[in-house]
Amino acid sequence: MPPKRRKAAPPVNAPEPKRRATRSSTRTKAATPSEPPPPKPSSSTSKRASKPSKVTTPKSPKPKEQKTPKTPKEPPNPSNKSSTPETLTITHASIKNPIHCHHYPPSSSTPEKSRRSAPPLLFTHGAGGTLSADAVVNFCSGCSTLGGLGVLAFQGSMNLAARVKGFHACLSHLNSGSEKQEKGEETKNKRGEEDEVDGDGDGDGDGHREGETLVLGGRSMGARAAVIAATELLSPTPSPSSTSSPPAPPGISLILISYPLKGPKDTRDQILLDLPPAVRVLFIVGDRDAMCPLDPLDAVRKRMKAASQVVVVKGADHGMHVKPAARERGLGEETGVLAARWVGGELGDADVRVIGEE
DSSP, X not given: OOOOOOOOOOOTTOOOOOOOOOHHHHHHHHHSOOOOOOOOOXXXXXXXXXXXOOOOOXXXXXXXXXXXXXXXXXXXXXXXXXXXOEEEEEOOTTOSSOEEEEEEOOOTTSOGGGSOOSOOEEEEOOSSOOTTSHHHHHXXXXXXXXXXXXXXXXOOOSOHHHHHHHHXXXXXXXXXXXXXXXXXXXXXXXXXXXXXXXXXXXXXXXXXXXXXXXXXXXXXHHHHXXXXXXXXXXXXXXXXXXXXXXXXXXXXXXXEESOOOBOSSSBOOHHXXXXXXXXXXXXXXXXXXXXXXXXXXXXXXXXXXXEEEEEEEXXXXXXXXXXXXXXXXXXXXXXXXXXXXXXXXXXXXXXXEEEXXX
């Protein structure tokens, strides 16, 4: 049997044999689309690639400019810091417990022409407050540091009668201090040396002498106590709050801050109506004070025998709080300056003065 013939290997460059196109092969080609040719790199792309790429850092967003709120005009030479008061304790026969006091002397930086020759203001806080309350500190600092009027502020309880006794005790302290200072000056002239002023006197030169006009004040319940104390001091009969009856002063100046005219049940106007013409009154009240609405206060003032003026603090409530809080200290000190000017007769004849307007 002859051997099988082997198929010769096709040449290397031989063309691929044609295949018959059938229906099945045509469907297969249609189902599998051919891949698109890779895009030719353009000349611009190649040029860009040749250049080193720039590293861009993201820009941080610019902070939004915050609009600073408009502040009211400050009084001239505003204090950079509140004055630090001197602390002292007063004892008196009419009170059981010693009275804790803060004394704000006129600042040494206050021009001499601005210092008041009047005796210091006897002042007390509200019912639920203390001597450290912002409204008390701001007012007393402005009155003494910028206004040149010394302040003796005393701590008291929530009992109204006891608070009235506190005014009498502080007044006795001032009278004692004046007498001892006068004796000390006489001793210095005779012996050439100065004796210390101790006991009830504070030795700071602030005191009340007979024949001088008194200056009393307070805020909220303390304002009510100041009104009652003034009436007792001017009364010809001995007052129940005082153990002794010193000669009545020729007049009294009252500084009433946030006077609580509107009580829980009635209007507290009778003690204001009882004030004699020898008293003059300065009301300092916020226009948002719910306990001292301006219209009822104006009606009471028209019925009072004592002359009065009003300083209205725009935006302030009963606690003399305002918004923004940054304005609160400046306005509080400004009320103290105006009170000192009023004591010196420098506030003018305006019936109502408004501060805090933007």
